[in-house]
Amino acid sequence: MAFLEIDRLSKTFGNVRILKEINLEIEKGGFLVLVGPSGCGKSTLLNCIAGLEPITSGEIRINGRNVAGLHPSKRDIAMVFQSYALYPNMTVAGNIAFGMEIRGVPKLERDKAIARVAETLQIGHLLDRKPSQLSGGQRQRVAMGRALVRDPQVFLFDEPLSNLDAKLRVDMRTEIKRLHHRVKTTIVYVTHDQIEAMTLATKIAVLRDGVLQQFGTPAEIYNNPANMFVADFMGSPAMNLLAASVEGGSEGDVRVSIDRPNAPPLSLPVNGVGEALRPFAGRNVVFGIRPEALTDPDGADRNAHSVVEGDCLIDVVEPAGSDTFAVTRLGGKEVVARLRADARLQPGQTARLAFNLDKAVFFDPSDQSRIA
Template sequence: MSFLKISNLRKSYGSLEILKDINLEIEQGGFLVLVGPSGCGKSTLLNTIAGLEPITSGDIAIDGRSVAGLHPSKRDIAMVFQSYALYPNMTVAGNIAFGMEIRGVPKDQRDKAIREVAEMLQIGHLLDRKPGQLSGGQRQRVAMGRALVRDPKLFLFDEPLSNLDAKLRVDMRTEIKRLHQRMKTTIVYVTHDQIEAMTLATKIAVLKDGVLQQFGTPAEIYNNPANIFVADFMGSPAMNLLKAKVEGDGGGLAVSLARPEAEPLRLVVDNAPQGLGAYRGREVIFGIRPEALTDPEGADHNARTIAQGDCLIEVVEPAGADTFAVTHLGGKEIVARLRADARIAAGQKARLAFNLDKACFFDPDSQRRIA
């Protein structure tokens, strides 16, 4: 049975509809990440789960019990905010213990809980300090500790790492992942960072303009995006999305990609999606991720369908472990991800390998993936 279930949820402010018929569910111990661009409704959705915002219609159930209309204090949740929200006049220990003290938890139990959480989060040496004496990462650990001592049914995180620098974000992401694996807690986590979403989640919900675009595991979202928006939003660098014409190839299919000052590049598509045949003679959007477009020596030798073609390389970007190459196909700039020692130079033609097992095809009008 689902531990958190959101059914037909709508949220409006007057005539302005913010959330539009959201349906989600996550099992106990799951890690649900709500991701999307600014203004997509993800923080509003988190606030409805917390009870900070009333819902317009639909239902939210936690552990089999509807909490729609229930006061936040009755929902058995704990929330970690982007702003830390620590009391500046209290010590770290005081901040962690404050909620327990308000609830009348005996001092010996409070002290034990503080010690356990401080050890878990590696902040035992900070318990006597004030928030103003802490770094951003340390403050976020204290905010997490204050939530953990509650031992709630559900943890809610609202962009907790967005105020940290890049390296600290990576470190804290690892800490949150480790914490979840150790405690088996159920977490709902809001972020605009799709790398955070991919690395932390057991399930991802991608939102745009208050509409749920896709809900699935990180692998499902990344490898089988439901539409062009998800394909473009998830992944860094983003998926290459270019115009292609579907043609017949004997009993099979091929796609033709325009090249500047050259004949179109024709790729035979074995194991094509069943629906692609209906587009014969028509244009589609051909999607391929940079790592599926590489030098022939670096191609996945376990792939069923590898097609090759010569492309004029315009820009080469060494990036340590990888080399990125920019070329033009299908009327737009695309990125290939090559091995670090790939022999390639700007201004020259190079043979690239297309792993068509990883290719996606989208309808240019509906923008939905062709299955």
């Protein structure tokens, strides 16, 4: 049963609709990540859940109770902000305990709660320090401790790692995941970083211009994008999206033809999704394939049902330690292939690449919706 439910939620500022009929739900103890580009409405949605912004229409239910219209203090939630929002004149212990002190929690109980969260977050040695004496990662842990000490029904995180450097962001991501496994509290987490979304979430909601584009598990979002926006937004490097024409009529195999520079078009059989593509015979579609599904023949997935090889002219080779990325041109666009680290390629060389068509997806260019 859903623990947090967002039902037909809309939010309007003046004449501008920021959120448009959002429907989401997450189970108790789940980790929901709201992801999308800047200005898509994800922070506004989080603020609506928190009660910091009133909603225009719809419902927000926590454990079956409609909290829309309730004051934030009545919703039993705790929020961790991007800016940490620590009191500079207080120690770490004072920052963690401040909310409890305001609520009149006895000192003995406050001290036990501080000790508990300090152990969970491994900040016991920092309790007597001031925020100015802490690193960015330590400040973020203190902000998380201040939320944890309340033991709320739902935690809300608003881009908590965006102020940290790249390595610390990775470390803190691991800490947040470990924290979720320990406390098992429902979390709603806002980020524009799709890597954070993929690694942390049990469910992801992809937003664009206030409209929910897709809602599902990380695997569903990554492997079965609902439209071209989701396909392009989720993944690093992004999915290759290139123009292709469908060949094959009412009978026989269906194939897609992809232009190559200074070479005949590349023709690929797509029998696994042939029936869905057959109505598009003689028309253009958008062929999507992720870099890891376009690789050197020796590195291709041996369990795949349909792997087809084709010759491609390599423009750029980018060694990346554990992988080698190769850039070629297909369908009038740059296409990235992800090869083994020891792949021997040179720019200007024509190389044989393997297309794992089990992983290929197709979109209608007229409305960017998924065909197959």
